[in-house]
Amino acid sequence: MIAVGSDHAGYGLKQAVMAHLKERGEEFKDYGTYSEASCDYPDFAEAVAQAIIKGEADKGILICGTGIGISIAANRHKEIRAALCGDCFSAEATRQHNDANILAMGARVVADGLALKIVDTFLDTPFSNGANHVRRIAKLS
Ligand code: RB5
Numbered sequence: 001m002i003a004v005g006s007d008h009a010g011y012g013l014k015q016a017v018m019a020h021l022k023e024r025g026e027e028f029k030d031y032g033t034y035s036e037a038s039c040d041y042p043d044f045a046e047a048v049a050q051a052i053i054k055g056e057a058d059k060g061i062l063i064c065g066t067g068i069g070i071s072i073a074a075n076r077h078k079e080i081r082a083a084l085c086g087d088c089f090s091a092e093a094t095r096q097h098n099d100a101n102i103l104a105m106g107a108r109v110v111a112d113g114l115a116l117k118i119v120d121t122f123l124d125t126p127f128s129n130g131a132n133h134v135r136r137i138a139k140l141s
Contacts, residue, residue, distance in 0.1 A: 002028040002123075003057035005044035006107070007070065008036050010063030013107035013115055017061055020116045026123070029057070045073030045082075052101055053079045060102040061119065067106035074102050078141040086110050088121040095125035097133050 002021060006014040011033060021028045031047035033039045041064040051057040060082075064070040067084045074082035082102035083094035086109055094100040103122040105115050127133070 003051035005048040006063040007041040009065035042073040071104035091121040099127040
């Protein structure tokens with residue numbers, strides 16, 4: 001299951017991402033926000049992070065204006081490896097090398113078309129499982 005969350009600045013892109021996840025046949029849950037009314041990105045980062053920590057979701061997608069605030073908030077948990085991506089190369093590399101469990105994006109930074117390609121790359125790329133990467137990830141927590 002994929003946990004999805006955004007603040008008001010990411011709301012529009014989140015709607016596009018969820019329509020895309022539906023088209024892909026993915027199971028997902030929207031953890032808010034549910035309108036463009038001003039709100040605080042840490043609240044939605046926390047909801048998605050907790051969904052992963054509790055095992056309700058195996059991956060998450062978080063969106064705010066830049067993707068920065070919401071990724072900083074999610075990464076305050078040792079179980080979370082949230083990667084802010086604005087290109088497909090980074091999305092692929094962070095799955096292969098960091099086993100990132102949350103994709104963060106900035107709705108004011110990436111256009112919807114690119115964002116959906118980044119989502120596809122993130123979801124379709126497995127962790128490499130290389131001993132060097134496993135060792136480095138262990139050092140994160
Ligand atoms: C909201 O205006 C904006 O600050 C927020 O979406 C995000 O970009 C913070 O990092």
